Amino acid sequence: MALNAAPERTDLHSGTPYWLVRNGTDETYPVLATDIETEVVIIGGGITGALCAYHLCEAGLGVVVVDSRAIGTGSTCASTALLQYDIDLPLHDLAELIGLDRAVRSYHASADAVRNLLRIGERVGCELDQRPSIQVASKRSHVKALRREADLRKQHGFDVRFIPTEEEVRQCSPLIGPAALRSELGAQVDAWRLTHALHTRNTRSGAQVFAHSHVEHIDTSDTRPLLTTTRGHRIRAQYLIHAGGYETTDLLPRGTVALHSTYALVSEAGTLDQPWLDSALIWETAHPYLYMRSAPEGRIILGGRDESFRSPPLRDALLRKKTAALVKEFEERCAPLKLVPEFAWCGTFGETKDALPIIDQVRDDPRSFFALGMGGNGITFSLIAAEVIRDRILGHVHPAADLFTLDRW
Ligand SMILES: Cc1cc2nc3c(=O)[nH]c(=O)nc-3n(C[C@H](O)[C@H](O)[C@H](O)COP(=O)(O)OP(=O)(O)OC[C@H]3O[C@@H](n4cnc5c(N)ncnc54)[C@H](O)[C@@H]3O)c2cc1C
Structure with missing residues (x-):
């Protein structure tokens, strides 16, 4: 499977994102320069990839994160990072669209995610500001x-x-x-700083993070996915997570996003x-x-x-x-x-039509997953994705796992 072409830096945002100026860009990560093997490879080192890696590292799994850009300079550095459990569609509208039970569960999953983000921020040394x-x-x-x-x-x-x-x-x-x-319940954060705080902690737990390493091809014909970067290096893994943000939408059925x-x-x-x-x-x-x-x-x-x-x-x-x-x-x-x-x-x-994320296995490929937060709640959805996919890999079922699948429409 061929992926999106290596991106321009400005494809996802342009202008002057405040967070890059405020923080500088001195967080550096190596470029992938050898072939490697790991348990889980994550494409995308933004806030979604960082949160997925966090939960997998906490579970004791080997993780490699690989990103085309400097880490955190995709949508993550452009985010205004209001963390609200209130989804872009009001509960009563969402209930009309997907049924009351699923709508209420989606709202509760989102509220749990805000609470869990507050805890994680504290653990990794990047405290969130709690705000109504x-x-x-x-x-x-x-x-x-x-x-x-x-x-x-x-x-x-x-x-x-x-x-x-x-x-x-x-x-x-x-x-x-x-x-x-x-x-x-609500919070605000500097999403760029949180991303780097997560990667710092994850690398201490053994994760490897590579920047400027664009994945251009994925081969899933073997039982273990094989990724090839533009520079010709290969990553063999047991599981693959697509946390490539909006550039990943090319892999979804037309009209999904x-x-x-x-x-x-x-x-x-x-x-x-x-x-x-x-x-x-x-x-x-x-x-x-x-x-x-x-x-x-x-x-x-x-x-x-x-x-x-x-x-x-x-x-x-x-x-x-x-x-x-x-x-x-x-x-x-x-x-x-x-x-x-x-x-x-x-x-x-x-x-998406229901303002909810896409968190699911890739069709016909039980070893690959989409972690795609959407809309104004992108970051809280990223955390739900991290939890749901961690549980899938560990053989557990997360209580929100059925809410955000691709076949829900
Ligand atoms: C202006 C703005 C305001 C926002 N405000 C909010 C808000 O208030 N609250 C909120 O919750 N959300 C908000 N969002 C949404 C939120 O920022 C996003 O949901 C979130 O940043 C997505 O993070 P990500 O890690 O999934 O994507 P990204 O940060 O884009 O990271 C994905 C990474 O994947 C890499 N990648 C893609 N394809 C490949 C490949 N083939 N090989 C290697 N690497 C690859 C990219 O280089 C990129 O760095 C806002 C977004 C914008 C633009």
Whole structure:
């Protein structure tokens, strides 16, 4: 099987992702320069590959991670990294689409993932900031559905509160709206730093991580997958995990994933004298939605203005216009706050019809797996993928394993 061509650095994002500037790029990993054998090989060393490797190392398995780019410089460094259990589709809409039981289980799996990410961050020395998440009604006509969402979530054990008036919304959110839904569980992180903290810990446990090593061919005709890199080196493994992010969508049945371009910015330091109440993660009911979080030094991270992805050059050509539009929308809807962007970038993300990830074995190949987080919850979904696939390899069945398979549509 031939894989995607060796990528350009800017295929997944361009502009100036804040995290790369903030952290520098001095985390280096070797290039694969020999043939090797291992128990599990992971294609992709972003946050998904790093979390998969973490759980496999914890389980005592031998792991090799291989990435075409510098590690963490795919979508991971572009992520605004709001960690919300609230899935892009509200619970009541998801229930209509996939049934109440599966929808509630998906929401609970996502909530468990946020809690587990908090624990893992602490263990690997990259603590996440715990934050509530507030979803603001974009219009008066959205209020009824938001109240219904609050009731349904409460009924199924989620810690949420409906905020019924604009006056009360103003007290906790810079984004104004006629009502809001507050979820207590949420977090924010620097996804690039978490990725490297995971790889550091994993390599101490024996994992090997290779950068700038593009896998161009996979042979699964033998019982053990055989990967060949562009430089001609081979990796033989018992199991293979595809954690190649949105470039992996080429391997999925046509129409499984729709790609979107998305835009983000970070404001100048000192934009906020003091953070809004509880520094909550803020988003809204409109789709696509505007979202924001606070960042160190009084900065605001703002994102949205998504549109269908056509190509990296077309996505990038809109960066200046989209940045100006985000600022204008922020200043109109968050008045009297003003914002001057210091960093702006754009990226690509994938979305399935039910806004849920793809975590499954590759068709007719019980030794290869897809770990593909999707949508605005990409990172929490990455952790669910890491747990589900670890359990599959160890011969266990994860309670969420049936929710994210490829045959669910
Ligand atoms: C602007 C933006 C904002 C976002 N905000 C959020 C958010 O607030 N919350 C959230 O949860 N998610 C968010 N996401 C989504 C989240 O960032 C992604 O889901 C996540 O980063 C995906 O990580 P990954 O490791 O799967 O992919 P990547 O980071 O892209 O890593 C995949 C790696 O695989 C490598 N690769 C691919 N093919 C091969 C091959 N053949 N050989 C070797 N290597 C290969 C690539 O080089 C790449 O480095 C956002 C995304 C963007 C772009």
